[in-house]
Amino acid sequence: MKIIVQKYGGSSVADAEKIKNVALKISKKVKEKNKLVVVVSAMGKTTDNLIKLSKEVSKTSIPRELDMLLTTGEQVSASLLAMALNDIGIKSKSLNAFQAKIMTTGDYMQARIKNLKAKRINDLLKENEALIITGFQGITEDDEIKTLGRGGSDTSAVALAAALNAKCEIYSDVAGIYTTDPRLHPGAKKLKYITYDEMLEMSSLGAKVLHSRSVEIAKKFGITIYCGSTFSDEEGSYVMKKNIEQPIVSGLSVMDHQTQVTLSNLPVDNNLVQQIFEKVAREGLNVDMISVISNAGLNISFTIVEEKKSSIAKALNIILKDMKGFNLHYNSGYSKISIVGIGMKSSSGVASRFFKALEKVPLTLVTTSEIKISCLVEEKFKDKAVKALVTAFEL
């Protein structure tokens, strides 16, 4: 019995016709003697609509109840897909997080899968040809429902593939992984291969192809993820350990609505730096592009998404409440642009090509890692910068 784990995103199951189309896609693989475990997202805009409804009802929408609310979306699409499969003669059952025993840990709205009791799924696969699992969600030992964060269904799929020792295929309305977002830049090229590390940099940089936690799990367990289109048979992309083609730069990603936070003239104190980032982490705030320069005084700069500005201000005010003489600035309206490529490690001159390409764009902040260079630019310069980088690195 060969098991394939597939995942279909929200736009792939957006209406009755699309659900029937997915059922046909699944039935093809079943007829090739595979057993299928299929993870589904909520139909189309369901999650957004539920969030909208919660805002009409409640000002605060406490996370526990928001998770109770949102997880219904996947149960709807999973049961409908199971119906459609049974209709075309594929023996199939839907399972929610309670039934599939997807155990999570951590906070509401950002839980992490802890373990999967694969035995139950394996048992059910003996008497079914396809099991449809609600993505994006898990339960805790004390029966609380938690979600994995937006896009978390990818992570459900990869975790299932790891637990079941199965192939993993992720289908969406995009035919694979592109050098940059093809919806924004029609000239973007599709990659045949991309490594886990490149994909991780891309995901955490805002490329919406895969939930970054899913790539972490794939890397840990050595699962190759195939990303393809639900709506065509066009060959997609593989996320795997080695990039067979090894280009220097594989992709470019853009993240809008960034705020730069700058603290200057603080006393030179490494302990203080640590305290600041510890507090920020404890509050669950993701900061990026951290730059610390210690000279006559200590200067710290980092970026955060604009909507978290008030949360970060609250956290910083607590840490710095007894301190005087420093400056704190928040500058919004920035975009972060990054290029990523495993080939950078072994290739010289990438940074100089990067700066040369952007010589006419004012860069507010630049950070680098072994396989990534990111820069912060005012949003009005974004298109110019992207165009220059796409040309320079043939993306």
Added chain:
Amino acid sequence: MKIIVQKYGGSSVADAEKIKNVALKISKKVKEKNKLVVVVSAMGKTTDNLIKLSKEVSKTSIPRELDMLLTTGEQVSASLLAMALNDIGIKSKSLNAFQAKIMTTGDYMQARIKNLKAKRINDLLKENEALIITGFQGITEDDEIKTLGRGGSDTSAVALAAALNAKCEIYSDVAGIYTTDPRLHPGAKKLKYITYDEMLEMSSLGAKVLHSRSVEIAKKFGITIYCGSTFSDEEGSYVMKKNIEQPIVSGLSVMDHQTQVTLSNLPVDNNLVQQIFEKVAREGLNVDMISVISNAGLNISFTIVEEKKSSIAKALNIILKDMKGFNLHYNSGYSKISIVGIGMKSSSGVASRFFKALEKVPLTLVTTSEIKISCLVEEKFKDKAVKALVTAFEL
């Protein structure tokens, strides 16, 4: 700690404003030092819309998956109501059937509550002022989700009240129990009291006030059910052991779309009668107004809802396949009209008043029980018959 179990129907939680209104109603009882366990139905037309969606996706909509699908409706309304309560300072949590451990037995779409693990609810009530429970659903020992049938949230509420030894209040868009449906007959009178048996006859006759299984459980455990309006403070009705006022006839109910099935000229054989009704019961078909007349030949007549006509025909064809010389007729387009009242038991002349009132209406079939008289009339005579009975019995 005094516990009140309340149930709010779909029209009471149909939109964000109505959910907030229900939260205020609950908060009043909490401020009077009660702990609340609140059962909710799905919002407005949600269940109908989900059924419609399932029909778009699947021709067969297998019952297991339909139950998976439909139970999401209550989880949506429960989580939204919990959010709204927390917003106004009432500590509250929603629980689905897995979390509340509502154990059921029986078939999909028509399960029965077997037991409720009250300990978990009691524990959670220590740290919460209100628990919101998804109505209409339960789970089995092997984690299957099953629904209790349309209107089953009433049963969830009464079963919870029995398990928690609590008061039970059922709120809807109707201010209580009426002598006949007030939406069809504006002159209907509201009853202050009605006995379990009268309510059971009324429910099984199609009066849509309470799910009949909920009345059975209330009777078994001696729970008084208060039925009132979500939208006004008008005094409602009590379903209880004794009817303090004891009128002769408490109510009238009408059930449309009836088919009369008539078998005539069968061999006189009691065993055959038994076989027929056993087969019909095994197929889950509810027949009513059974009349068996054994003379020169055996004549059997009964009614069934029109939509079950093909199912009954299938069942009868199996039983009668080797028999010859009998006649089998199906006549559709009938309404069943019934009057119910515990007072009939001790009051003579009810039947004669019934026939006198209906002297100008052709009656196709009449059946009686200790507290009920039913007649079958062509649908075109329905209004005339109802009017005559309402006048004769001052309903």
